[in-house]
Amino acid sequence: MIRLEGVTKRYGDTVAVDDLTLEVPSGEVCVLIGPSGCGKTTTLRMINRLVEPTSGRIEVDGSDIMSASAVELRRHIGYAIQSVGLFPHLTVAGNIATVPKLLGWKRERIERRVAELLDLVGLDPAEYGTKYPRQLSGGEAQRIGVARALAADPPLLLMDEPFGAVDPLTRERLQAEFARIQRELRKTVIFVTHDVDEAIRLADRVALMRDGRLQQYETPEALIDHPANKFVHDFMGADRALKRLGRVSVDDVMRAEAPMIRDSDAEDIMRAACGSMRFVYVVDAEGVLLGWMDCVDVAGGVHPDEAITRIAWREAAVQSGSSLKEALSLMLALGFRSVAVVDGRGALLGEIGLADIESTMTAGDSHMAQPTEESAGEESS
């Protein structure tokens, strides 16, 4: 648990953080969001004592952070800094191993952990372990920074725009990965971002700041549906219904029994699979999505092999852990009324249709269908 009580930080005349009171319960993700210069980084750095508050009190797991040594405190709080800050003279593996080494882990354990973390952030351990920071792209370096913060499995994490320099596709993957690990490990996280969609997707609660002051600290739903003031309302954006979809995972909505055939199946099995379907998915022996077969063409006399459209699953399917918003935008981009859901290897898990998304939007709690009217009312006033 992290508790800030009336915390203020002044730099001369600038008030970077103004009387901030905030409590992040254990196992929750607090996303800190707000315009540039609103005090997000300063807030994080006061928690691990890189910055000394001008006034106020900060507690971590019930004890005042000033009561123990700063060095000891920091070893138990993972920190991914905004400017990444990899050590230029150490390899990627050496960088990730920093904290485990400080904690005196055995060499084999460190090596295993480094490989595990590189896998986690989507970089091949064999290829990247021996590289030096200078040889990495900005996005790669940032992922190593995150891996370094996670290395010793700290119960508390402070992450300052950890996915800021990563391309949208990779960011999407890292977010899904983050959400997945967080469901398992239940760490206490303060996550800084500029990206409202990222906040909505990852947060248990969102803390929206402006000019050092906390504007609202509630669930993403509450910020979307009941903004405390006009600033919050404007910051969260107009497309509220769409934003809400960012909170729902495709795994919770997809239909698992998608019609499918194997590419090795005999012609008559392929024909029979069609039934009354418009199309069926095609997978390989491992279940990895290869494409789909057009049943209308097959019915019209086309040979099943000729009726198969092959696709790259990375581009034409959503991965498990993605949000309905991503599923919807993929459908719009591809011009389809449904889209396949696959796991990390590309194996077909199920299917999600426009109708499924629609029914989620209307079937949810009562205020789900209202935001459009609400916001229209506010805009005219």
Place this chain on the structure above:
Amino acid sequence: MTAGAETSTPRRAWRGFAVAAVAAAAFAWLVMQQGLWERWLGALFPAEAKPIYPSATLAQLAWEHLVIVGISSGLTLLVGLPLGVWVTRESGRDFHDIVAAAVDFGQTFPPIAVLAIMMPILGFGLWPAVVALFLYGLFPVVSNTVAGLEAVPVDALDAARGVGMGKVRILFAIELPLATRVIMAGIRTSVSINIGTATVAAAVGAGGLGDPIIGGIQVQNPAYVLEGALTAALLAVLADRLLAQTEGLLVPSHL
């Protein structure tokens, strides 16, 4: 750069170091060939009856020179490195400018004048020379140590503090490794200057390769001057190469 190129670099650095070591051995052999020098210098200066400095063998002179340089440069490093580190710490930052000015002054002050001042205090011989050379060589070591440490990227320092490294660990594991190249450049400059300047030490009777130079000027024998000057110049080049190769071993090639 490929991973293969990275892994082959230490081997190349060791090879360079070995070459420099062989050159040092060749130099040692060369200064011991008194007869050979006599014949060369005789051929170059046929007018001189005695073409080689008679008061001491070249090997003795070179050894004396090395002792003077070794002690004074050793002291320079012993004092200069910690001084450079100290003025970049919180506790010493206030002294940064004073130390920089003092060390700068130490270098602009002519060493021959330092010798003259030191003589009444420390007398004749090795020690006034060592003190003068020590002060004279301090500037490049201190200023490069400070410059190297101040050039360490702030975000790397920030991350080091953020992951819970203590100050001492940050200094030895992050700052010094990242500053090594610049610090080594300062050490090389200091030692090179020292080897050349140490020839004036002969003026206070400290011996070394300055002896034949000063002796040669007094008796107007250019052969003596060449004997001392050539050997000192070779020694300076050699020391610089050895230090450069040491640097190659200390500093990863990708920095």
